[in-house]
């Protein structure tokens with residue numbers, strides 16, 4: 001059965017994609033022989049290809065044999081500047097989460113960043129994300145020496161690649177009150193400038209937008225946290241913070257406030273649907289209850305939690321409790337296929353139960369879960385009226401594909417190199433493996449140069 005959003009749109013010329021399989025919604029069964037019709041920025045119809053083709057004889061029809069079309073991934077948490085630290089020389093690995101921040105990440109990475117470096121990283125990060133099927137992301141920049149204007153330096157690169165990007169500056173008081181306030185100001189100014197710059201028709205959604213980020217409770221005072229939430233509420237955007245990434249923050253809160261991290265956010269009256277808590281690795285039973293009862297949004301970074309020796313977040317338990325969870329790369333391995341594989345496997349090992357975290361749940365976190373975590377409407381699913389953000393994936397598996405096994409085949413046995421084409425907001429951004437805007441070879445050379453600059457100053 002074919003569903004059409006709007007009779008006026010149905011008369012307009014559109015593009016009909018005809019893959020072998022359409023996985024329009026990560027939580028539902030895939031359909032063989034279904035097509036998807038795209039008009040302008042949005043999906044106009046999905047359903048059996050014959051019916052869609054019959055209804056729209058003037059459309060461009062793109063045959064996609066041996067291919068799956070599925071929603072583009074939402075990377076709910078990335079630090080594009082993190083690319084500059086890949087392979088950075090270190091005398092020895094940090095001895096824990098706190099030394100990781102204090103002795104390595106803050107002085108040797110974040111404090112050394114400038115506009116040229118973060119723009120080069122953003123360019124390459126967008127290329128990497130496109131090549132691995134990601135169409136939407138939230139970036140969190142912490143780079144005190146890029147204030148003001150760091151977000152604009154990144155935004156230019158994002159707009160060039162054509163991804164749907166939410167950019168934020170992670171404000172923190174660790175470098176003093178002036179930098180702290182400049183960080184919040186950067187978010188507010190950027191959000192307002194994105195809104196002012198958006199000149200499309202009313203129904204058109206801007207690709208680049210912003211939200212407010214703060215670091216953690218151990219780097220932000222109560223007044224500062226409340227100021228961030230107040231400013232975000234005035235703008236109608238979320239506040240994002242890293243939450244209990246290692247054991248440090250919960251223990252710090254217990255010794256400074258007499259209760260744990262999420263209990264403290266709750267006591268400040270800000271634990272609610274306007275709060276996006278990333279990481280959520282170390283949670284007491286009461287903190288889990290707070291996340292669920294207050295509808296706090298969460299994001300899960302299993303690979304990066306490994307990198308910092310952080311631990312394994314209780315994600316199956318949070319999903320069971322009804323918490324909205326997206327998946328993120330944390331700027332580490334920015335390939336959601338790898339992140340999905342880790343999320344699929346690591347909770348089975350932790351809980352010694354191969355039945356937890358099925359492939360549909362993982363795909364949902366990578367698509368609709370991420371979009372809901374970022375409070376994005378009409379993103380993450382391919383349905384009439386939703387954004388035409390999709391990827392075309394090679395479906396030539398060595399074993400038969402069925403509606404029952406397709407999700408698991410994708411999560412376990414597909415990788416970035418199987419992503420053939422990517423569309424964002426109805427426009428192709430990657431086609432047959434080629435990034436359509438920008439030159440990846442030049443981007444890579446530029447990032448190499450900027451990484452060397454950072455490494456030599458560290």
Ligand SMILES: [Zn+2]
Nearest residue numbers: 077079242330
């Ligand atoms: Zn992070």
